[in-house]
Amino acid sequence: MSQVPASLSSWALNVSTSPTLAVDAKAKALKAAGEDVCGFAAGEPDFDTPAHIKAAAVQALGAGKTKYAPTPGIPPLREALAAKYTDTYGLPTTAAQVVVSPGGKFSCYLTVLAICSPGDEVIVPAPYWVSYPEMVKLAGATPKTVLATDATGFKLTPEMLEAAITPKSKLLILNSPSNPTGAVYTAAELGTLTAVAVKHNLYIMSDEIYEHLLYDGVKHVSPASFSDEARERTIIVSGFAKTFAMTGWRLGTIVAAEPIAKAVAKLQSQTTSNATTFAQWGSLAAYTEADKTKVALDEMLVAFDRRRKLVHSGLNAIDGIECLLAQGAFYLFPNISSFGLDDLTFCERLLDEQKVAAVPGSAFGAPGFMRISYATADETLNKGLDRLGKFCAGL
Numbered sequence: 001m002s003q004v005p006a007s008l009s010s011w012a013l014n015v016s017t018s019p020t021l022a023v024d025a026k027a028k029a030l031k032a033a034g035e036d037v038c039g040f041a042a043g044e045p046d047f048d049t050p051a052h053i054k055a056a057a058v059q060a061l062g063a064g065k066t067k068y069a070p071t072p073g074i075p076p077l078r079e080a081l082a083a084k085y086t087d088t089y090g091l092p093t094t095a096a097q098v099v100v101s102p103g104g105k106f107s108c109y110l111t112v113l114a115i116c117s118p119g120d121e122v123i124v125p126a127p128y129w130v131s132y133p134e135m136v137k138l139a140g141a142t143p144k145t146v147l148a149t150d151a152t153g154f155k156l157t158p159e160m161l162e163a164a165i166t167p168k169s170k171l172l173i174l175n176s177p178s179n180p181t182g183a184v185y186t187a188a189e190l191g192t193l194t195a196v197a198v199k200h201n202l203y204i205m206s207d208e209i210y211e212h213l214l215y216d217g218v219k220h221v222s223p224a225s226f227s228d229e230a231r232e233r234t235i236i237v238s239g240f241a242k243t244f245a246m247t248g249w250r251l252g253t254i255v256a257a258e259p260i261a262k263a264v265a266k267l268q269s270q271t272t273s274n275a276t277t278f279a280q281w282g283s284l285a286a287y288t289e290a291d292k293t294k295v296a297l298d299e300m301l302v303a304f305d306r307r308r309k310l311v312h313s314g315l316n317a318i319d320g321i322e323c324l325l326a327q328g329a330f331y332l333f334p335n336i337s338s339f340g341l342d343d344l345t346f347c348e349r350l351l352d353e354q355k356v357a358a359v360p361g362s363a364f365g366a367p368g369f370m371r372i373s374y375a376t377a378d379e380t381l382n383k384g385l386d387r388l389g390k391f392c393a394g395l
């Protein structure tokens with residue numbers, strides 16, 4: 001009889017399943033079973049990919065763009081992305097500094113792998129996107145979370161950052177606009193945090209995947225823009241999923257100093273080879289047909305902004321809930337700590353009793369809150385808010 005190995009690896013055993021995907025999967029299963037579920041759990045735009053981007057991918061398939069692509073991405077897409085960072089954000093960028101990967105998630109993972117060794121510490125401000133601490137653990141490094149609650153607008157202060165830094169600190173993760181809070185750092189706030197990171201010789205992974213989803217006239221700022229030293233140590237991660245409603249296409253980007261971009265490409269060459277070739281050709285149309293892209297994005301932004309205000313006022317109208325008005329992404333992060341229920345129980349009962357799916361704040365390292373994604377139809381939002389109000393009144 002053949003012997004069975006004792007156990008799975010420590011990587012497999014220690015990594016957690018994504019809680020956001022788990023809540024969304026449960027909501028979808030209930031829906032499939034015929035329940036009328038209001039899903040506020042998915043971090044996914046409810047719009048379709050703009051038609052000109054889809055058409056370009058179809059054309060690429062027709063033209064036989066079905067083979068392996070160069071590991072760091074097809075040259076015209078890397079050129080277009082370099083031009084975007086140079087022209088839009090004033091960050092002089094060459095195509096050699098750009099890597100296209102299969103998704104923003106993989107971009108983050110490759111960045112952590114390229115920067116961190118076992119024993120290193122990574123500063124992860126909470127509320128954090130669920131995958132950051134798990135990716136850090138998968139690299140053998142240690143996540144050091146620092147919680148910033150609604151008392152500081154869910155933003156890390158320079159004092160909090162200073163207090164978290166140790167001689168082992170290697171990388172600071174920043175995510176503005178934020179998932180799960182929608183919080184956006186001002187240029188001044190970001191500048192101060194960047195200066196602390198530079199002073200302590202940290203790398204910064206700046207996850208800017210929500211860079212275009214901004215409201216109230218707020219402009220996007222990257223930590224890389226503050227100085228040459230800041231640019232050298234900042235790895236900008238982004239992707240197509242959120243801005244262009246392309247979650248299923250799996251396309252992410254990395255922009256970094258050339259030696260870091262090369263290291264990331266090397267890791268990619270031994271893991272996924274390249275992002276899907278015809279998807280890259282399709283996504284190129286987002287830049288070559290920029291006018292059409294702008295029309296599609298503006299349309300989405302109008303809807304998101306309307307829903308943001310609707311959900312914000314609806315949440316604050318419920319006795320016991322307090323919610324800040326976020327200026328980015330498509331999330332709000334209300335404080336639900338006044339009800340005497342922990343957030344996991346609150347969200348579980350909300351789904352069971354009222355068929356409203358939201359993700360508990362604990363999943364993001366912030367107990368006492370929950371994440372509401374408003375990337376769904378106004379009608380669903382109104383219905384869900386109504387049910388949430390009934391649920392809270394009954395507690």
Ligand SMILES: Cc1ncc(COP(=O)(O)O)c(C=O)c1O
Nearest residue numbers: 043103104105129179209239241
């Ligand atoms: C903050 C943040 N970064 C990265 C990603 C990854 O996006 P994708 O892998 O779909 O491109 C997400 C998706 O939820 C996110 O919220």
